[in-house]
Amino acid sequence: MLLFIALPIVSVIIQSVYAPHEQVIREIENCGVFGCTTSTMVDVEATAAQSEGAPMGRFVGGDIFTDRSHLATSEIGVLWSTATNIGDFLDQLLNLPFYGALAFTLTYTALVTPLSILLGFAIALAVNAIPKLFRGPAIFFSLLPMIVTPLVGALILFWMVDARGILGSVLQALAGDPNLSVKASTPLMWTMLIIYGTWASTPFAFVVYYAGLQTVPQDTLESAMIDGATRWQRLRFVVLPHLLPLTTFLLLIKIMDNFRVFEPIVSFNAGAHAQSLSYFIYSDLSSTNQLLSSAAATSVLTILGIIILLSPVILRTWKSFGRASS
Numbered sequence: 001m002l003l004f005i006a007l008p009i010v011s012v013i014i015q016s017v018y019a020p021h022e023q024v025i026r027e028i029e030n031c032g033v034f035g036c037t038t039s040t041m042v043d044v045e046a047t048a049a050q051s052e053g054a055p056m057g058r059f060v061g062g063d064i065f066t067d068r069s070h071l072a073t074s075e076i077g078v079l080w081s082t083a084t085n086i087g088d089f090l091d092q093l094l095n096l097p098f099y100g101a102l103a104f105t106l107t108y109t110a111l112v113t114p115l116s117i118l119l120g121f122a123i124a125l126a127v128n129a130i131p132k133l134f135r136g137p138a139i140f141f142s143l144l145p146m147i148v149t150p151l152v153g154a155l156i157l158f159w160m161v162d163a164r165g166i167l168g169s170v171l172q173a174l175a176g177d178p179n180l181s182v183k184a185s186t187p188l189m190w191t192m193l194i195i196y197g198t199w200a201s202t203p204f205a206f207v208v209y210y211a212g213l214q215t216v217p218q219d220t221l222e223s224a225m226i227d228g229a230t231r232w233q234r235l236r237f238v239v240l241p242h243l244l245p246l247t248t249f250l251l252l253i254k255i256m257d258n259f260r261v262f263e264p265i266v267s268f269n270a271g272a273h274a275q276s277l278s279y280f281i282y283s284d285l286s287s288t289n290q291l292l293s294s295a296a297a298t299s300v301l302t303i304l305g306i307i308i309l310l311s312p313v314i315l316r317t318w319k320s321f322g323r324a325s326s
Contacts, residue, residue: 009303012296012299012300013296013300014056015056015292015293015296016064016065016293016296016297016299016300017059017060017061017062017064018056018057018058018059018060018293019057019058019060019063019064019293020057020058020292020293021057021058022058025040026040027039027040028040057293060293064293064294064296064297065297065300065301068096068097069097069098069294070098070294070297070298070301071098071301072096072098072099075096076093076096079092079093097275097280098277098280098298098301100275101275101276101277101279101280102277102305104190104274104275104276105259105261105276105277105278105305107190107194108193108194108197108258108261108276109255109258109259109261109309111194111198112194112197112198112201112254112258112261113251113254113255113258115194115198116197116198116201116202116204116205116254117205117247117250117251117254119198119202119205119206120202120203120204120205120206120207120208120209120250121205121206121209121243123142123202123206124205124206124209124210124212124213125209125213125235126138127139127142127206127210128210128213128214139210142203142206143203143206143207144203145199145200145202145203146200146203146204146207150200150263150264150267151263151266151267153196153199153200154196154200154263154264154267154268155267157192157195157196157199157268158267158268158269161182161183161192162182162183163180163181168181168182171188183269185273186273186274189268189270189273189274190273190274192268193261193264193265193268193270193274196264196268197258197261197264200264201254201257201258204250204253205250205254208246208249208250209243209246212242212243212246213239213243215242216238216239216242216243217238217242220238221234221238224237224238248313248316248317248320251313252310252313252314255306255309255310255313256306256310259277259302259305259306259309260276260277260278260302260306261276261278262276262278262279262282265279266279266282271283277298277301277302277305278302280298281295281298281299281302284298
């Protein structure tokens, strides 16, 4: 735990309060037959010498967290004082890089998490109800999204929604607009990313719930049937309470997983329409000048976001175990 979890997190936190040393600029005077000119250049040796005494960089504290690329505290104050109404303020707020990425990340997590869990539960119930002879093929087809590599699956759907693809052509026909393009529309791109996320993460919920259904006490179900309980009543009062711990487990896993959404944005080439916090970190690290401190600050904020989202589930689990032990 210390080696693979705690130490990397501590390392990221330390990096987030240090910024790279500022470049040392020198003025150079060049003289010729037509006079002298002054130019500036980076003194590589002097800049490198700064790192000898302070290899981590210069200590800036929380300045990186509050700059325009992150929490933008100064910019928010200006926006609030100049905005005409709350809608105008929110529109301008979402134009800031961090808050735009946070908006998509929260939207994706809030929709994909419950949709994948509900759909996985419905598929598990359906597969568990069919004859055993057909369960094998049904399980195989239900697991196909998990078997296919996420990047490949996203690329396949990306090609399908292209204007020349099957889904793209159908959307154009339904909308009556031959120029309609999912790739050029931010709302449609968000919709496709959410659909793909639900499709890709549903099989895991299906596997967990299907395994849980095999452990439901049959005696209890038979007793409920003898007492005249309907199928819905058996599901509500016997099956769902039995699967509640699995639902809590799925919520924890899905929230953490969906809050770190990254691959679909890369696969769909959707960086112009949707950026998540993980994609924000990737952009910092893949830029010409690697912005390690900025990426570290975003990573810390991402960890805090996950902790905040998981807090209600963790507290509920803690209370449940407390009641069970007492």
